[in-house]
Amino acid sequence: MLINDLSARIRAHEGAIVAATNRVISSGWLVLGPEVKRFESAFAEYLGAAHCISLANGTDAIELALRAMGVEAGDRVATVANAGMYTTTATLAIGAAPFFIDVDLVTRNTTLFEVDRAITAGVKAVVVTHLYGLATPQIREISQHCAKHGVRLLEDCAQAHGTMIDGQRVGTFGDASSFSFYPTKNLGALGDGGAVVTSNADIADRVSRLRQYGWTDKYRVEFAGARNSRLDEIQAAILLTFLPHLDSANTRRREIAARYSTMIKHTDVLLPEPMGPEYVGHLYVLRSPHRDSLRAHLRTLDIASEVHYPIPDYRQPVFGEQYSHVRLANTEQLVGETLTLPCFPEMTDAQVDEVIAGVNSWRP
Numbered sequence: 001m002l003i004n005d006l007s008a009r010i011r012a013h014e015g016a017i018v019a020a021t022n023r024v025i026s027s028g029w030l031v032l033g034p035e036v037k038r039f040e041s042a043f044a045e046y047l048g049a050a051h052c053i054s055l056a057n058g059t060d061a062i063e064l065a066l067r068a069m070g071v072e073a074g075d076r077v078a079t080v081a082n083a084g085m086y087t088t089t090a091t092l093a094i095g096a097a098p099f100f101i102d103v104d105l106v107t108r109n110t111t112l113f114e115v116d117r118a119i120t121a122g123v124k125a126v127v128v129t130h131l132y133g134l135a136t137p138q139i140r141e142i143s144q145h146c147a148k149h150g151v152r153l154l155e156d157c158a159q160a161h162g163t164m165i166d167g168q169r170v171g172t173f174g175d176a177s178s179f180s181f182y183p184t185k186n187l188g189a190l191g192d193g194g195a196v197v198t199s200n201a202d203i204a205d206r207v208s209r210l211r212q213y214g215w216t217d218k219y220r221v222e223f224a225g226a227r228n229s230r231l232d233e234i235q236a237a238i239l240l241t242f243l244p245h246l247d248s249a250n251t252r253r254r255e256i257a258a259r260y261s262t263m264i265k266h267t268d269v270l271l272p273e274p275m276g277p278e279y280v281g282h283l284y285v286l287r288s289p290h291r292d293s294l295r296a297h298l299r300t301l302d303i304a305s306e307v308h309y310p311i312p313d314y315r316q317p318v319f320g321e322q323y324s325h326v327r328l329a330n331t332e333q334l335v336g337e338t339l340t341l342p343c344f345p346e347m348t349d350a351q352v353d354e355v356i357a358g359v360n361s362w363r364p
Contacts, residue, residue: 001342001351003304004184008346013241017190020237027233032212035236040195042243046162047169047197049177051204054195054231055211058158058180061194062127063090065176067225068196068206069152071096071125078118078126080110081313082331087127087156088313094225099123100314102328108285108338109136112145119145125152128174130160132308133186133253133282134275135170143173154178157197159282161187162250171197176207181231181239186253186282187246189235252345253281256352260284260341263356268364269294270337283308284343290364291339297362303355306340 010017024035036054044052055061071077073095079087081100088098099121101114108131115126126146128136136142139155146153153174157163161179163170171177181193196207206223209215214226258274270287272279285308288294295305312331314323341355 001303001354003306003340003342004344005346006183006188009188009344010190012346013245016241017238020241021234024233024237030233031230033233035233035240036231039231039236039240039243042240043179043195044197046243046246047171049172049197050199051201052195052197053204053207053211054193054236055207056194056229056231057192058178058182058194059086059090060211060227060229061178061180061196062087062154062156063093064207064210064229065154065178065196065198065203066090066094066096066125066127066152067210068203069125069154069175071152075124076122078115078123079313080127080129080131080331081326081328082108082309082334083129083131083156083313084309085313085316086158087129088316091127096124098313100312100323100326100328100331102330103131103334104137105330105333107134107137108132108334109134110142112138112141115142115145119149119151123151125154127154127156129156129158130163130170132285133159133163133280135160135163135165135278137165137278139165139170139173146174158182158185160280161185161282162246163280164277172199175200176203181235186250186280187239187242189238191235193231193235193239194229195231249345250280252347253343254279256343256345256347257281257284259352260286260343260356263353264359266360266362268362269359281343284341285338286341286359287334287337288339289337291337293364294359294362295339298355298358301354301358301361303358304342307335307338308340310335 040052155174155177158180176198181189210226214221214223
């Protein structure tokens with residue numbers, strides 16, 4: 001069993017995908033055309049934001065959002081270190097430096113305490129990642145605290161399309177938010193894609209310039225740090241096809257996650273509690289002190305699993321000893337314990353039961 005069967009999603013929507021693709025090809029407009037405009041408008045409306053600026057990928061979305069918010073070379077940007085290096089990569093591309101903050105052991109998301117620690121240390125901006133599809137519980141308080149201290153807040157929503165907390169979609173609490181539309185995401189294209197979402201008109205305008213060479217007029221460059229980062233028309237049309245199904249797909253993900261949390265019974269496994277709209281089931285991640293043994297057992301049953309993520313950013317080989325002084329206790333505990341089980345909306349009940357039986361049959 002695959003960790004995420006994308007072919008099943010494609011089969012389920014094949015007719016609509018073909019129609020969307022043919023519509024674009026027939027139009028002859030392939031870049032920054034009507035499909036992109038329609039998608040940007042629809043996604044902004046879905047989230048309850050004023051602006052969506054689509055981009056080539058989610059990492060560009062983080063970088064260009066930070067640039068648009070005024071982050072420059074030499075600044076420091078607060079980020080978690082348990083989310084795959086993406087924000088750290090974007091920060092380094094600017095010439096800024098990451099300031100690593102810890103996470104809560106239960107939610108795997110950061111806390112107001114850690115954000116305050118970063119603000120006290122003098123960061124220019126804070127990036128809050130809504131990890132595994134779970135809204136950061138203190139996001140409203142974090143937003144208010146950042147605003148109080150004049151620190152920009154970017155929400156990384158690459159794993160949290162459609163997540164809600166207190167009736168508000170994540171991606172609308174901060175100054176801006178970044179999204180990825182990589183194929184495995186809850187709202188995924190059939191290739192790379194990303195977006196910055198904001199209700200700040202100045203940030204939106206800057207990102208729209210930065211995604212296309214820094215132009216203010218054609219061939220007139222006024223914005224530094226720009227590049228060519230555009231969502232193509234075909235991917236926009238496909239995302240428009242998938243967007244109306246996002247909420248129902250998220251509901252199915254939550255159903256699968258709830259079944260896991262109810263039916264897996266093992267003394268060496270710590271499971272997430274069943275959750276509501278604050279969780280969209282992007283990944284179902286359990287914890288075990290014997291994680292590698294469980295993973296090997298599932299492999300013998302042809303059940304795929306994954307570790308999200310095995311190395312804290314500050315321990316990545318690219319840094320050498322640069323961050324040898326950094327110690328984040330919860331982050332370091334989690335990297336040795338987390339394991340992701342298959343959880344995607346096209347899973348059948350029989351497949352879900354197979355995973356449950358597989359975990360329950362494990363003997364460390």
